[in-house]
Amino acid sequence: MSVPVTVIVPVYGGLDDVVACLGSVVRHGADVPIELLVIDDASPQPEVAVFVDQFGEQDHPIPVRVLHNPQNVGFVRTVNRGLAATKGDVVILNSDTQVTAGWLDRMVEAAAADDVATVTPLTNFGSICTIPASVIDAFDLAGDAPRIDECAQFVARASLGLRPDVITGVGFCMLMRRDAIDVLGGFDEETFGLGYGEEVDFCLRASRVGFRHVVEDSTFVYHHGGGSFGESRRLGLARGSAILHGRYGFFRPANRRERTENPLAVPFAALELALDTRDPSRRQVLHILHSSPGALGGTEKHLRSLIEALRGEYDASILFPVESGFVLRTMWFTGDGPPVEREMLFPGAAGRVDKLVDDVAAETLRAVLDVDHYDAVHIHNLIHHSLAPLHALEDFDGQVVCSVRDLYLACPNHWLLFRNQAACGIPEDLEVCAACLPPTRGMAREDLEAFRGAVGDHIDVVDHWVFASQSAADYMLRAYDLDPGRIELIQHGAIIDVDRARRPLDPALVTDEPLRVGFVGMGWPKKGLDVVNRVADRLGDTSIEIHHFGKLRADPSPRVHVHGTYDNEVLPELLDLSGIQVVLLPAPYAETFGHVLTEAFVAGRPVIGTSYGALAERIRASGAGWTVDPDDPESVEALVRALDRHRPEILRAAEAAHELVLRPVAETAHRYAELYRRPDDTEPATAGATAPTEGEPRR
C-alpha cells in the first residue's frame, strides 16, 4: 500500500473550530490513502485535549492519530513534529478550517508534477487565494451560517482548473510534497517561533532550488480566519513579514509583481462570471455597433431603446470598438430589474482598422460567436469593424439583420458628398468617384471597386436589410442588387419620450414674434452650416433670427445665435424656450432617417429640409414642412423670407406636424423581433403588432 497523505492539524484551543475542522476531514475523506494527525499543542482549555483524545479513539472512515505536546511549543515546532512523525506528503491544515468534498484528491492531483513543492486551495480568507468578495457574499461565507459545501460545489463546477503558479503557498491549508520536505527540511522553527511567515520561508527556500507552488483553483476550503492565534495575528504577521523581506531581497518586488500580474485574476473572473449565468432558454441577439453604446448619438439611443423594448424576449450583447480592441457588453435580463451587464475586451487595434477586411475584427467576431450562443446578429454600423463581420458571419446559423443607418456599404465616404461638398447621389460613372475618393478617403477608384466587390460577394450573408426610409433603400440599390425579399422598411421611431415631449406650436409665437429659425444638429458643412451661415448673413436686413443647437465643428456666422450642445430629450423644451417657430435642416448629406426631424415634429415645429434623402421623403409625406436645395442658399433665403411674410403657412405646417403619428422605438420593436427569429421559429410577436406608420394622421 502506498504511503498515505497525512493531514496534520495543529490544535491550540478553539474547540468549536477544531470540532468542525476534524469532522470535515473525516467526513469527506479521500480516494487517495489518507491519515489524520491531530497534535494538541498543550491547549490551555482542558476540554480541547479531552475532545481530541475522544476523537482519536472513535471509529472513523480514515485512520486518525492524536499526539500531545507536553508543553506549548508553538505552531511551527508542532508542525515540524508532525513532519518528523510522517513519511509521505502532508497537508498542514489550520484547525479553524473546514475541508470539502474531493478536496484532497484534487490537491494531490495538482501536486503530481515532480517540481511542485506545495499546493494551496482557494478559500474565503487566505491572502492571494481568497475568492472574490462577490462569491463570498453569494454563499454567506462571512456570516454565521456559511454555505460551505454549496460554495465548494460551485467552485468545483465553475473553476477553469488552471492551477496557476504562485510565489508562495498560503499556510491555512497547504499540501507539502515529501520530496521538498526531504530537500529543505521542515519549517524554520528557530526564526519563526509561534508562526506567521514560516510557510512563506519554506516556499521561498523551495523556489530557490527549483520547486514550484500551485493553487488548486477548483477546490474550496473554508477558513474561519484568525481563530487559532487570536489577537496576536497582526503582530505576528508584521514580524514575519519583516524577517522575510530581510532574508529574501527579491521577495518584495516579486510580491508586488504578483499582485499586479495576479495569476488568479482569470480563475476568479471565471467564478464571478459563473455567479450570474444567462438563462439559455432565452433568445439572444448580438448587436454590432461602431461606438460605445452609452454615446449620445441617434444610433446608440435607438439601439438602447430597441434592446429595452425587446427585453421580455431577447437578451442582448453589443460588440463595439475601443482604442485597445473590441468590447463585448452583455445585457442579460431577469425580471423587471436592471440587466446583468458585463464587459469583455478582446484585444486588438480597432482604432487603426484600415483594411477592407480587418483580420483582428474578423477573429474577434468569430471568438464572440464562439463564447456564447446568439440567435441573431444585428449590424448597426460597420465603421471601425471593416467588412470583417460580413466574412465572419458566413457560417453563422442564425439570422443576420443589417440596419442601413448610413451608406458606408455603398461608399466608404459614407456622407455621399463629392469632395465633402455636394451630394453625389452615388454616381454610376466611377470617374466621378475617382476624383472624390483620393482627397476624402485616400482611396483610388480601384479601391472602391474592390470594396463593393467584397460587399457584393457577401451580400447574401445578410438575411434582412433594414432601411428607415425608402430613399435610403434606393441609394443602396444603386450600388447593389439586393434581393427585394430581404429588404425591410422600418422607420426608427422616436428616441425621445413622445408622450412627455409632444406639444403644439403656440400660434401666438408664430403671429406675434419675429421669425426664429432653428438649425439643429452638428454645426459643420456636412450638416449644412455653410448654407445656414450664408442665409443668416443675407438676412441681416431683416428681423429674422437664425439659431443653432448642437456641437460646433466649424465657425458660425456672427449672425447665428449659438446655443451649444443639447440632449435630444429636451430639444422640444429648448425650442420653446428660444421661441423657435421653424426648424431648418439643410444638410447636403442625404439623411437615411433624421432623428432631429422626428424631434422637431414632436415639438410641433415644421421643418425646412433637404430636397432629397429621408428628410424630403418624410416632409413631403407629412406636409409638415418644405424642402430646399442646399446647393442653392438663395432659394433657402427666399423661402425663409416668404415664410416670414406668410405666417399662416407656418401655422398650417405646424398643425400638420402636430397631427402626425409619431411612434416611439418600442412600437417598432416587434418588427425586429420577427426578423431575429429563424424562419422555422413560429413564436408570435410580443409587442405592438399593428402600429400605424408615420404620415398617417392621428385622427
Place this chain on the structure above:
Amino acid sequence: MSDDRLRRQLQAQAVVNRQLHAQLAEVTAELRAVKGNDANTVRVLWQRIESVLPRSVASKVERRVRGALGTPAGPRRARPARPAARERTETHDWLDELHGTGPLEDEPTLVQDPEGDLFVIEGSLRRPVPRMIVGALLTAEMGQPEPVTAEVIGELDEGPPVDLLQAPSGPPFVIVGGRRRPVNGLAIPHDVEDDQAERFEEGRPLRVYRLQQAVAAKRQEGTTSSAAPAATVVGRIRARWPG
C-alpha cells in the same frame, strides 16, 4: 480542456482584459488632464499605472501614454538586464527644481573651479557638469569656461547637475538657463539583445571617467594661462543676486 471550459476561459480572460483596460483608461485620462509641467503629479500617476497594470501590459501602453502626456516627465523604464542610468526620482527632482525657475533672463555662465570641475552658473545656483561630453558641448556653445576660485563656488547654492536627459520622443537634451536644449548628433548605442551580447566574452571595461579625467587635466593646463580675472565673474554673479 473541453470546449465549454475553453469558452469560459476566454470569457474570463476578456473580462480581465476589460478591467485592465478600464484601469488604464482611468489613469490615462488623469494623465491627460495633467499639465505638462506638473512633474510631481505625473510621477504619482505614473506610479499608479505601474501599480495597477501588469508589466507586460504597461510596457505596451507606455509609449502611447507618454505620447499623450506631451511631457518628458514620464520616467523611462530601464530594461531589466541593463543598469538604470539614473534614479527616476532624482531626475524628477531636477526637473521640478529647474522648471520652477522658468526661462532665465540672464545668460548662464560656464565656469571652472581650481579642481577642474565645470559648473554652469544660473542666478545664485551652481550646477555641476558631471559629464565630459556635456562639458565639451557647453564649451563649444558657450565658449571656454571662466576660472573661479573655490570660495566663489562655495558661496553659491548647489543646483541640479547639467546632465543628459531624454524624453520618450525627440533627441536627448540638457536644461540650461531654464530652457530645454536638444543635443543633436550625439552618439547613441545600438540596441542588441542580451543573448547577442553574451556571445562575446567580457573583457576589461573602458571607463569614460578616465577620458573625462584626462580631458579635465588638459583643460586645467590650458586655463591657467588664459584665465580671465576671477573678480569679473564673481562681480557678475553677485550683481544678479537680489538685494
